[in-house]
Amino acid sequence: MSCPARHPSSPLLPIQRAIHHPTTKPSPSRLPNPRRIRAPGGTRGAGSPTASRPRGPALRTGELDSRRRRRLYFISISRSLRRSSGERGSERRKQRTTDQYKMAVSFKYWDDCLDPEDMRLMWQDPVVSKEWNDAGEEQGQKVHLSRDPDGEAYLTQTEMMAVAAITVHRHFKSQLDPYMIGALAEIASGRRLFVDTYDRKTKETKVGILQVAPEVAQWLGRELGYKSYDIEDNTNLLYWPLVNVYFGAAYAKWLFSCDDRQRTEEFVVRAYKGGKKKAAHKSTSPIFQRYLYVKENLLSIRQPEICHDLAPDQEKLSSTESQLIYWDSKVSEADMDAMWKHPDVYKEWIKSGERRGNVRFSHDAKNRPYLSRVEVKAVAEIIISRHLSTRGVKPEALAALAEVCSMRFVHGVSTRTGLMGIDYPTAVWLSRDCGYRAYTLISVDDLYNPFASMYFGASYLAWLSQYEGREQSYEFIVQAYLGGPENVSLQETGPFWNQFLESLTQYQDPKKDNNNSCCIL
Structure with a gap:
């Protein structure tokens, strides 16, 4: 019987060659397997290569004998072990890469992770300068970072509070408490600089003093406008104390109003x-108890006045700090000219000794800048006359809302940003989708300009007046502005209306009859 034709790639081809050429002595490895040869009649042959020829396909896997199955089993086990070993090797390589990454951002001196201006502010803090001098550090020389017995860099409580105070003073004045930031750093990382913690649930690695994930920091900058530090191309900056505390504080501020609800400190x-x-689970209750203990301890070792007054001498003020004091550093020349031309403002500024190009904000006992009622009403009148004269918004209503939202503080109060309490995402939406583009928004710091905050506040008030395509009542507009249009209800936001009416009386002209007018639109 002739041998059936085979495809050249058939695995039986070498066996056929050995059978058809008996003069060629086949090697043992190329001899046919007797169990794979069928007799012409369809029965299993005896297995002699000269007595039978290979016919038909090989047996299916399910028909293999026990030896064959055991062999496949051990092969699979061997492959699994090799794969597992490879994964462990990959993990070891990843760990070595991580260790090298950590070494790349390791600092020995404060000067390696702070700008010269920030170092000057640290030395200017009397408590920090005393601690550094007692440790043998000298101003003008590099300052060593503290090290624990394991050699890890950390900040002392004095240094941590100075960093928190500088950050709050620059970016969150009247919004966050530096003692809260200092206590958060204690429970988050023990004030250590190079702590990396991997979160299995979020699959994020939190780094630095306040344990900020790079993804969270980038989101804060991209969506909420916190762009004082650009970390998009260099996330290693999160190991710098002031950078890490800046984004950690921004995240804490966001938590105070997350999910459109006012949250407690706990x-x-x-x-x-x-x-x-x-946040409400029993497992996190000890966290808050420890936080309270740490915060109380910080208050006992450091006076609040020192945290609120880092730069008492006017000659030593940095450019960043001067923006918190002078109108001219916050407001454009055109807006300042309009303020000087306002008769009530002119009278007030001349009386207080202000000069053109050097007009100071008023400050409270904690050195937080705020606007007088005359200034607030003047800003509202200028904004309405320039940009919203056709929308019917009343300046008295805007001034009263500023009173309720921010207590007239330049930076706002608590979670409310700026004079009118308009957050960055809302302002961006008004500019991008609603066409209110008189003031440019680049970062959240732009909303600390009283004119920009007033402009977007007035724009939002005008938009709410036509909410859902119909005229809304004055009570709805005010409550929606202060609590959100989806949350308007007499039970939850009713007090907002009463606060607004009380503040409104402080801006209405007593010579006019205002009994029949709410004076919003």
Whole structure:
């Protein structure tokens, strides 16, 4: 019987060659397997290569004998072990890469992770300068970072509070408490600089003093406008104390109003450390108790006045700090000219000794800048006359809203940003989608300009007046502005209306009859 034709790539081809050429002595490895040869009649042959020829396909896997199955089993086990070994090797290589990454951002001196201006502010803090001098450090020379017995760099409580005070003084004045930031750093990382913690649930690595994930920091900059430090191309900056504390404080501020709800300090602390979903879980209760203990301890060793007054001498003020004091550093020349031309403002500024190009904000006992009622009403009148004269918004209503939202503080109060309490995402939406582009928005710092904040506040008030395509009542507009249009209800936002009416009386002209007018639109 002739041998059936085979495809050249058939695995039986070498066997056929050995059978058809008996003069060629086949090697043992090329001899046919007797169990794979079928007799012409369809029965299994005896297995002699000269007595039978290979016919038909090989047996299916399910028909292999026990030896064959055992062999395949051991092969699969061997492959699994090799794969596991490869994964462990990959993990070791990844760990070595991580160690090299950590070494790349390791600092020995404060000067390696602070700008010269920031170092000057640290030396200017009397408590820090005393601690550094007692440790043998000298101004003008590089200052060593403190090290624990394991050699890890950390900040002392004095240094941590100075960093927190500088950050709050620059970016969150009248919004956050530096003692809260200092206590959060204690429970988050123990004030250590190079702590990396991997979160299995979020698959994020939190780094630095306040344990800020690079993804969170980038989101804060991209969506909420916190762009004082650009970390998009260099996330290693998160190991710098002031940079890390800046984004950590921004995240804490966001937690105070996350999910469109006003949150308590306890919620923020427990959510910061344990996550939002576990903020009310019993597992995070000890976190808040430890936070209270640390915060009380910080208050006992450092006076609040020092944290609120880092630069008492006017000659030593940095450019950043001067923006918190002078109108001219916050407001454009055109807006300042309009303020000087306002008769009531002119009278007030001349009386207080202000000069053109050097007009100071008023300050409270904690050195927080704010606007007088005359200034607030003047800003509202200028904004309406220039940009919103056709929308019917009343300056008295805007001034009263500023009173309720921010107590007239330049930076706002608590979670409310700026004079009118308009947050960055809302202002960006008004500019991008609603066409209110008289003032340019680049970062959240732009909303600390009283004119920009007033402009977007007035724009939002005008938009709310036509909410859902119909005229809304004055009570709805005010409550929606202060609590959100989706949350308007007499039970929850009713007090906002009463606060607004009380503040409104401080801006209405007593010579006019205002009994029949709410004076919003």
